[in-house]
C-alpha cells in the first residue's frame with residue numbers, strides 16, 4: 001500500500017473511526033512526566049515528547065494481574081474450585097507509541113510465546129486485541145542508542161502503522177493488513193512528502209551519537225563473561241533498587257502469589273525484579289544469586305548474552321535509555337555493555 005498523508009486537523013476523523021472498534025490510549029503530559037492515558041481529541045495529543053516515563057508493556061503485562069479465582073467449597077465437598085478470569089473484553093489501540101517500545105513487544109513475544117512451550121495466554125490475548133500506531137522519533141534523547149541494538153527511530157518492527165510527523169501533516173505507512181483497512185481512504189502522499197519523511201529518518205539516525213558494541217559478547221563463552229573481574233567495579237554503586245527493571249520495556253520477571261480471604265482467593269502475578277535478593281531465595285535458605293554482584297551481573301548477562309543465545313539472537317534491550325535516565329546512581333547500560341564487549 002502507498003504511504004498516506006493526513007492533515008493533523010483531520011486526525012479526529014481517524015480517531016472517530018478507530019473508536020468504533022478500539023479504546024485508544026496515547027502519551028499525555030502529567031506534571032513533569034509523560035504517561036499513557038485514554039486519548040481524547042486530536043488537539044490533546046502530544047507530538048513533542050521524547051518517550052513515556054513508563055514503557056507501555058503494562059498494556060500486555062500489567063504490573064499486577066489476576067490470573068484466576070479460587071474457592072474452597074467445604075459445604076458441598078467440592079474442594080478447591082479454580083475459575084479462569086475472563087479474556088479482555090475490548091480491543092485497544094496504542095497511538096503514538098515509539099518504535100523502540102513496539103520493537104520490545106516483538107522480543108517479549110519470543111519470551112511469552114516460545115515455540116516449544118504453550119503460549120502465555122494472558123499475554124497473547126491482549127497482544128491479539130491491540131493495534132499499534134507508532135510515531136517515529138525525530139529528536140532522539142542523548143541516552144537513546146536504538147540504532148546499535150537492531151532498532152531505530154523509524155523502525156517498523158511490531159507496529160501496524162508508522163506515523164512520521166511532518167509538522168501540520170502526518171505521513172502514514174501501513175505495515176500490517178489490519179492497518180490497511182483503517183487508513184485505506186486517506187490520500188496518497190506525494191513524492192516530496194515521502195522524501196521529507198526519509199530525510200527525517202536519516203537525520204534522526206545521525207542524531208544518535210552513542211551506542212553499544214555487542215559483537216564480541218556473542219563470541220565469548222558464558223564463563224569468560226561470568227567470571228570477568230569487570231563485575232566487581234560495575235556492581236559497586238548499585239543499590240539493587242530495581243528501578244531499571246521496572247522501567248525497562250523488555251524486563252519481564254514476575255512472581256505469582258495466592259491472595260486468600262476466608263474460603264476464596266485470587267492467583268495474582270506481579271512484576272518482580274532480578275535485582276531483589278528475594279527473587280531467587282529458595283525455601284531451603286540457599287540463594288543462587290545471594291550477592292549484589294551476582295544480581296547485577298545477571299541483569300546484563302540475561303539481556304546481552306543469555307537471551308540472544310536462547311532466542312535466535314534477540315538482544316533483550318531496545319536502546320530506549322530509560323534505565324540510564326532513571327538509575328539513582330548513574331549506572332549507564334552503554335558503559336556496562338561496552339565493558340562486557342571489551
Ligand code: SF4
Pocket residue numbers: 237238239240241242243244245275326327328329330331
Ligand atoms: S536502577 Fe541502578 S541502582 Fe537501581 S537496581 Fe538498577 S542499576 Fe542498580
Ligand code: SF4
Pocket residue numbers: 244247248249250251303316317318319320321322323324333
Ligand atoms: S536495558 Fe535500559 S536501554 Fe535497554 S531496553 Fe531496558 S531500559 Fe531501555
